[in-house]
Amino acid sequence: MREGPDIARIASLVGDPARANMLNALMGGTALTASELALEAGVSLPTASSHLSKLMDGGLLTLASQGRHRYYGLAGAQVAGMIEAIIGVAEAVGPKRVRPGPRDAAMRVARVCYDHLAGEQAVAMLDRLFDRKLLLRDDNQIRLSPSGVSHFSALGIETHAKARRPVCRACLDWSVRRSHLAGTLGAAILDKIIAEKWARREKDSRAVVFSPTGRQAFERVFLS
Amino acid sequence: MREGPDIARIASLVGDPARANMLNALMGGTALTASELALEAGVSLPTASSHLSKLMDGGLLTLASQGRHRYYGLAGAQVAGMIEAIIGVAEAVGPKRVRPGPRDAAMRVARVCYDHLAGEQAVAMLDRLFDRKLLLRDDNQIRLSPSGVSHFSALGIETHAKARRPVCRACLDWSVRRSHLAGTLGAAILDKIIAEKWARREKDSRAVVFSPTGRQAFERVFLS
DNA sequence: GGAATGCTTCGATAAGGATCGAACCATGCG
DNA sequence: CGCATGGTTCGATCCTTATCGAAGCATTCC
Structure with missing residues (x-):
């Protein structure tokens, strides 16, 4: 049980089906809004929002606010x-x-x-x-x-x-x-x-x- | 919600701390026994055994039985x-x-x-x-x-x-x-x-x- | 200033799964 | 065969977390 980078934390973020679908959708390279990602993942908007904030906390996503739209995209290559x-x-x-x-x-x-x-x-x-x-x-x-x-x-x-x-x-x-x-x-x-x-x-x-x-x-x- | 390779399933296997520790230990390349992996992960033997069978089901590990020892190793590069x-x-x-x-x-x-x-x-x-x-x-x-x-x-x-x-x-x-x-x-x-x-x-x-x-x-x- | 839209937070519920002790198989040793 | 050792299965418990409806913010449009 040596300590090191928290790989379980990162993997478990990807390990939820709803989040995996979202990340998959974002693999196209375009940033998407929360509603689009909710649709993509097949979950309600509140659920999607909760997942998105977890992915943000985990550092896997970036957020670009444009007016009342919030575009989520992958954090990098x-x-x-x-x-x-x-x-x-x-x-x-x-x-x-x-x-x-x-x-x-x-x-x-x-x-x-x-x-x-x-x-x-x-x-x-x-x-x-x-x-x-x-x-x-x-x-x-x-x-x-x-x-x-x-x-x-x-x-x-x-x-x-x-x-x-x-x-x-x-x-x-x-x-x-x-x-x-x-x-x-x-x-x-x-x-x-x-x-x-x-x-x-x-x-x-x-x-x-x-x-x-x-x-x-x-x-x-x-x-x- | 398109269908495709089940990435959530694979990621969630790695997403548990105990399993992540086991996989980490196996990154050294040597196959280890269930007890060694239990120690490495900091869990009891039954718990480790349960995790190991999940990793096997997921195709992430290979198993080599030698007498009463069972050596688990990563499934591949x-x-x-x-x-x-x-x-x-x-x-x-x-x-x-x-x-x-x-x-x-x-x-x-x-x-x-x-x-x-x-x-x-x-x-x-x-x-x-x-x-x-x-x-x-x-x-x-x-x-x-x-x-x-x-x-x-x-x-x-x-x-x-x-x-x-x-x-x-x-x-x-x-x-x-x-x-x-x-x-x-x-x-x-x-x-x-x-x-x-x-x-x-x-x-x-x-x-x-x-x-x-x-x-x-x-x-x-x-x-x- | 409303009204509408996009999104997040809150609260309650439910389900999944991680965990361990105890009992149960299997192999090897004398 | 009897016993010890390595592993797995079973059952019960407990905790995490995914989920959604309703309500609350924020921004834009009219």
Whole structure:
């Protein structure tokens, strides 16, 4: 019984199903609000709030208050790495999952990450927006270029910042391990994809499935 | 509330103080009996037995029965890696510990991680093995190069894969935050270090202490 | 200044699980 | 076989903690 870092304390924080679901949801890289996390974990708001304060006390989360919204996010890459390690063991010892089915494949191609698009399509899109200089990489931030403003405006997407929420924001993609676009612009693009019926949300899943013609339209507008 | 690997189940196994102490003790790499683990965890024998069967059910331990003795050991390097990751987070978020004492310093330099070497020495070694192209980084995997095979063979280390266990595997180091070498090769190298008496295991600790001449020999062979 | 929304705290309840003593198996020794 | 030793199972107790409804704060919108 030698003393040392309190690993039981950290592990038990992850060891509750509700908290594990929350952390899992936050592995996408985007910060989420308490209500969203409550939904994700399948518990009531008070319960979620209690879990969140425990995770905060444990140092696993960071909190960004924006007005009456409170965004919870993972405290850092080290925490994310630990969760990945636990996932790895759980996968290894857990019931041998059948080969990743079509739904998993669809998730890798395109899925919803809170309110914007993630997956291979989303990562490719961000790459192209940089290539076409519609977005500019500025330090670790993303900015709109003047041509970007008019480009999105022509698509019916207004890009002036109204809320405190940033227009552009990088979000680390779970499956591709590179950034995709979040922020109000990312959300607006996803809105457009759905509104134009280029794709539909899979029921009870984060997967986003493009129709053949919808994919062509999306590629013409964002990947050309 | 998506379904997936049951990470809460795994984490909650580690999340009990008694079990965490047991796992910690097993990180030394030697298998221990139920009574030894009970002592280590500070619980009675029945309690320890109950914990051990839970850890077995969870797939975190292996059991080797020898006569009336039953030796429990970690189920593999992946489990060890997960525990290292949790230790890393616990160290980072835990109460700012007083200046790391001499024993902690020794642990940072070199220690046992289940069955292979960890710490600054181990991370430096892996770096050099890459530099010398004895190992190759392939995607996210590690492979032996042809020259690596002959190099280790000349040192008396055979590197053909026999079991399911990979020869080379990256394991994240909690103190350095970079990878060191696990897998059968990592285990063989630690064996050689001990067999050649370049270093000895510290009593009741995971620390590995090199002798002056042993360190020179190690550096000549693996860090040159 | 209301009204509405997002979130937290409080209080009570319920369930899970950690713990130990005692009894029970199994192996090895003489 | 009888006995000692290492381990596990059983049963009862106790404590931790997850949970939710209701009420309370805080911030924004109208």
